[in-house]
Amino acid sequence: MTTVNAMNLAEIGNLVGDLTRAQMLTALLDGRALTAGELAWCAGIMPQTASSHLAKLQAAGLLTMEKQGRHRYFRLSSPTVAAMLESMQVVCAVDAPRRIRPESRMDKDMRMARSCYDHLAGVLGVALADALTRQGAVDLTADGGVVTAQGRNMLGSFGIDVAGLADQKRCFCRPCLDWSERRHHIAGALGKGLADRLFQLGWIKRVRDSRVIRVTPEGQQGLKQTFAIDHPV
Amino acid sequence: MTTVNAMNLAEIGNLVGDLTRAQMLTALLDGRALTAGELAWCAGIMPQTASSHLAKLQAAGLLTMEKQGRHRYFRLSSPTVAAMLESMQVVCAVDAPRRIRPESRMDKDMRMARSCYDHLAGVLGVALADALTRQGAVDLTADGGVVTAQGRNMLGSFGIDVAGLADQKRCFCRPCLDWSERRHHIAGALGKGLADRLFQLGWIKRVRDSRVIRVTPEGQQGLKQTFAIDHPV
DNA sequence: GGCATGCTTCGGCGCCGGTCGAAGTGTTCT
DNA sequence: AGAACACTTCGACCGGCGCCGAAGCATGCC
Numbered sequence: 020m021t022t023v024n025a026m027n028l029a030e031i032g033n034l035v036g037d038l039t040r041a042q043m044l045t046a047l048l049d050g051r052a053l054t055a056g057e058l059a060w061c062a063g064i065m066p067q068t069a070s071s072h073l074a075k076l077q078a079a080g081l082l083t084m085e086k087q088g089r090h091r092y093f094r095l096s097s098p099t100v101a102a103m104l105e106s107m108q109v110v111c112a113v114d115a116p117r118r119i120r121p122e123s124r125m126d127k128d129m130r131m132a133r134s135c136y137d138h139l140a141g142v143l144g145v146a147l148a149d150a151l152t153r154q155g156a157v158d159l160t161a162d163g164g165v166v167t168a169q170g171r172n173m174l175g176s177f178g179i180d181v182a183g184l185a186d187q188k189r190c191f192c193r194p195c196l197d198w199s200e201r202r203h204h205i206a207g208a209l210g211k212g213l214a215d216r217l218f219q220l221g222w223i224k225r226v227r228d229s230r231v232i233r234v235t236p237e238g239q240q241g242l243k244q245t246f247a248i249d250h251p252v
Numbered sequence: 253m254t255t256v257n258a259m260n261l262a263e264i265g266n267l268v269g270d271l272t273r274a275q276m277l278t279a280l281l282d283g284r285a286l287t288a289g290e291l292a293w294c295a296g297i298m299p300q301t302a303s304s305h306l307a308k309l310q311a312a313g314l315l316t317m318e319k320q321g322r323h324r325y326f327r328l329s330s331p332t333v334a335a336m337l338e339s340m341q342v343v344c345a346v347d348a349p350r351r352i353r354p355e356s357r358m359d360k361d362m363r364m365a366r367s368c369y370d371h372l373a374g375v376l377g378v379a380l381a382d383a384l385t386r387q388g389a390v391d392l393t394a395d396g397g398v399v400t401a402q403g404r405n406m407l408g409s410f411g412i413d414v415a416g417l418a419d420q421k422r423c424f425c426r427p428c429l430d431w432s433e434r435r436h437h438i439a440g441a442l443g444k445g446l447a448d449r450l451f452q453l454g455w456i457k458r459v460r461d462s463r464v465i466r467v468t469p470e471g472q473q474g475l476k477q478t479f480a481i482d483h484p485v
Numbered sequence: 486g487g488c489a490t491g492c493t494t495c496g497g498c499g500c501c502g503g504t505c506g507a508a509g510t511g512t513t514c515t
Numbered sequence: 516a517g518a519a520c521a522c523t524t525c526g527a528c529c530g531g532c533g534c535c536g537a538a539g540c541a542t543g544c545c
Binding site: 287288292299300302303304307321322323324 | 491493
Binding site for chain 3: 037039064065067068071072088089090
């Protein structure tokens with residue numbers, strides 16, 4: 020019997036399948052580490068309850084914990100976990116028969132620009148991928164992506180150490196299906212490099228307590244000049 | 253609040269998180285369509301119970317149903333769903349702290365060679381990917397893969413219509429992390445093409461009621477001659 | 486028509502697991 | 516030292532869900 024596989028599958032599913040834990044995981048999906056208390060607040064439960072959930076998630080290897088003074092910081096234990104969660108969201112978004120879309124302000128912002136573990140997603144993420152493709156800097160297919168010689172120059176002068184990124188163990192340029200746009204954006208080391216550089220330049224900023232990304236006025240101008248992207252407010 | 257995302261996530265997780273449903277999904281992971289009765293048998297439950305589970309999975313869009321006489325055939329509704337399930341299994345295999353491995357005969361066979369939705373996985377799948385890489389037919393990275401000019405010739409003379417496969421909508425050559433080998437094998441249209449051709453040649457056969465693949469004596473010989481693969485019995 | 490088969494719906498049972506209050510441990514601040 | 520804080524453990528409650536028996540529809544075979 021293939022039960023051993025199914026058991027693993029069910030265990031993971033079960034962990035993600037509780038709304039409270041799903042809220043915690045969603046909160047951690049931007050790659051930051053949060054304290055147990057913050058996670059409890061995110062999920063709207065008492066600290067004791069959060070503690071038991073976090074213990075389970077940690078025991079299963081989805082989360083790693085780091086003690087720091089009297090705080091305990093939790094983060095997703097690897098990009099693999101983030102990728103899994105994204106793939107689950109993609110299934111919701113793509114395959115589910117249409118259902119009520121609350122269309123809240125936050126949802127709108129999330130669709131506009133958000134962090135996806137350590138890179139950019141939403142309209143902005145897709146626009147960046149499009150722009151780099153249009154400029155011949157990267158060749159992005161559904162299967163994967165490569166940076167062209169021209170792209171290396173361009174990204175280099177933009178302040179991204181392409182060679183350094185490519186040396187890392189992790190995927191260099193992975194296409195990541197965007198659950199809101201239903202198109203691909205750039206993930207992997209290059210995706211992180213791009214996001215990091217935009218943060219560094221002050222072109223984008225995180226919105227507190229969410230994955231939403233805000234484009235600053237300088238970013239607005241810079242994106243237009245460098246990538247010919249007209250990002251809405 | 254990002255609750256809408258978390259809700260979707262939890263819904264999917266909840267569906268996969270029940271051992272019974274996980275067994276059904278695992279049984280469907282090879283891409284075939286099974287009847288409600290067969291799925292009930294796979295999960296070891298009564299038909300009534302299976303019916304309710306299948307209704308839920310279908311309502312959520314994970315499964316599609318097709319009536320055929322008095323049978324109802326269920327299958328995974330898309331490769332996206334299969335990819336999600338695989339990604340969940342990868343997380344179990346890679347991130348989970350080591351746990352008891354029952355080491356049953358079936359597990360051994362599964363690790364040796366199995367179908368993964370519509371392509372090959374296990375030792376055989378990885379060996380094929382290695383062989384094609386070694387022969388310079390494909391260039392497989394963690395990000396994606398491409399078929400070389402030489403590869404097109406080689407695969408063409410092996411009876412695979414590379415150009416035809418590349419024209420399809422779906423990913424052509426996607427690397428898929430193997431949960432047992434923890435290395436990549438070839439998925440996507442090319443992966444399916446390879447598997448189909450090996451079935452057609454009679455080199456491999458499915459084992460009844462499982463995803464296990466058996467290599468025939470002809471296959472043993474053919475794999476050695478064509479790909480220099482010494483596949484264990 | 487009569488009967489077997491495949492699947493669904495309904496109703497009630499039983500249990501697993503998420504929840505919080507209370508109490509305990511370890512850390513930091515004054 | 517004592518108090519405030521962050522988090523964990525324990526115990527009890529209870530709601531939800533997976534389970535099966537019985538009955539109800541469809542379909543196919545004789």
